[in-house]
Amino acid sequence: MNEMDEYLPRHLTPELQDALATARVVNLVGPRQVGKTTLVRDLFEEGRFVTLDDAAVLAAMEADPEGQLTSLSEEQPDAPVIIDEAQRSPKLALAIKKIVDRNRRKGQFVLTGSSNVFTTAEVADSLAGRMQTLKLWPLTTSEVNRLPVSRLIDWAMQDAPSLPQVSDPAPLGRKDYIDLILMGGYPEIRTLPPRSRQRQYRDYIDAVVDRDVADVMPVRKPDALRFLIDQMASRTAQEINTSELAKLAKLKRETVDQYLDILMRLSMVTKLSAWMPGESKRDIKQPKFHFVDTGIASALRRLNERSFDVGNRPEALGGLLESFIVGELQRALPMQDEDYRLYHWRSADRREIDILIDGGHRLVAIEVKSATTVAADDFKHLKWFANDGPGKGRHTVGLVFYLGQEKLTMGDGNFALPLSTLWTTVDLN
Incomplete structure (x- = not known):
């Protein structure tokens, strides 16, 4: 295996694990192609993974975000739902808030994206106390x-x-x-x-x-x-x-x-x-x-x-x-x-x-x-x-x-x- 194909462990992994144990929603942001998807797939092998880069999945999420997320959560009640490129659906935040307010279990959702969609006052307030945001940067030496x-x-x-x-x-x-x-x-x-x-x-x-x-x-x-x-x-x-x-x-x-x-x-x-x-x-x-x-x-x-x-x-x-x-x-x-x-x-x-x-x-x-x-x-x-x-x-x-x-x-x-x-x-x- 050459260096290009080799997976390099990230220093943020323990922080991500701690966040999942203490917050209902974990939001992992950072530039595209720095390894966010690889990291969460490696760390949460049992989680349910969906990507909003898929046009059909995005359309379904936009049509009925609460219904789709509830269904995904119920499929694996003890593992996180991992949503890749979460910034593509601005309707996610309020739907997630409703779900995690009904169920206070930690580590329900892991969101990844190249930008933080949860920065507007309305969205930030809706997830205050429920979400922890971490940033994955390019590799360190x-x-x-x-x-x-x-x-x-x-x-x-x-x-x-x-x-x-x-x-x-x-x-x-x-x-x-x-x-x-x-x-x-x-x-x-x-x-x-x-x-x-x-x-x-x-x-x-x-x-x-x-x-x-x-x-x-x-x-x-x-x-x-x-x-x-x-x-x-x-x-x-x-x-x-x-x-x-x-x-x-x-x-x-x-x-x-x-x-x-x-x-x-x-x-x-x-x-x-x-x-x-x-x-x-x-x-x-x-x-x-x-x-x-x-x-x-x-x-x-x-x-x-x-x-x-x-x-x-x-x-x-x-x-x-x-x-x-x-x-x-x-x-x-x-x-x-x-x-x-x-x-x-x-x-x-x-x-x-x-x-x-x-x-x-x-x-x-x-x-x-x-x-x-x-x-x-x-x-x-x-x-x-x-x-x-x-x-x-x-x-x-x-x-x-x-x-x-x-x-x-x-x-x-x-x-x-x-x-x-x-x-x-x-x-x-």
């Missing part, structure tokens, strides 16, 4: 290598994190990291030869625009949306001024905001809000957007392993590397011990923290460096932020991720870490 979920965030949030707790990372070089960025995290696409892979990723975007967008919201100008997607790929890891983007795309600002919301709901882009300490009035409040999958972003930009060489576009690596790290951290968040949130921070005088993880009374400030060496000067913003800036008074750990191979301590709770520490094991005992 840990999952690809069949390693445990990264616990690096929990490690950094300790009172006194120490480098001996972090296993020696894989000795990867700049080319290895570029390969990971270009491959992306889509199970059936990432291992294809480079040219075929990039063509498949571009076709994937066309399929999303043609099929999935309409499930979220009707779009009058699909070509403008496609243009916006290309722009977001080129601007990954940047603060986005929607007024400027609207002028470039020849759209109203409200339309650009609407389109960005669609892309977020389809898990194509993710937004890091600007972190606000509360007392400061000079911090920049503009959000930073990241393209969720660096493989797709690279394909849309026609980037290959030679694109980052001197004389081509070496500066393009920085943004993609930062988005790659955000993706690895974001996908590990649900499996950490505490509830953490990702932000970015920048002051009006251009001091900047690429990624800021807020754990309440603790902060982890992260800088990303697309070089194989690190120097004390790379920590100047981290140290100022912790000692004299908005992080003063909070327990703040500073991390610089770089493309070298040595774990280094830089004093005062600051560390330089090879990028591959994001998928190495951590001893928290």
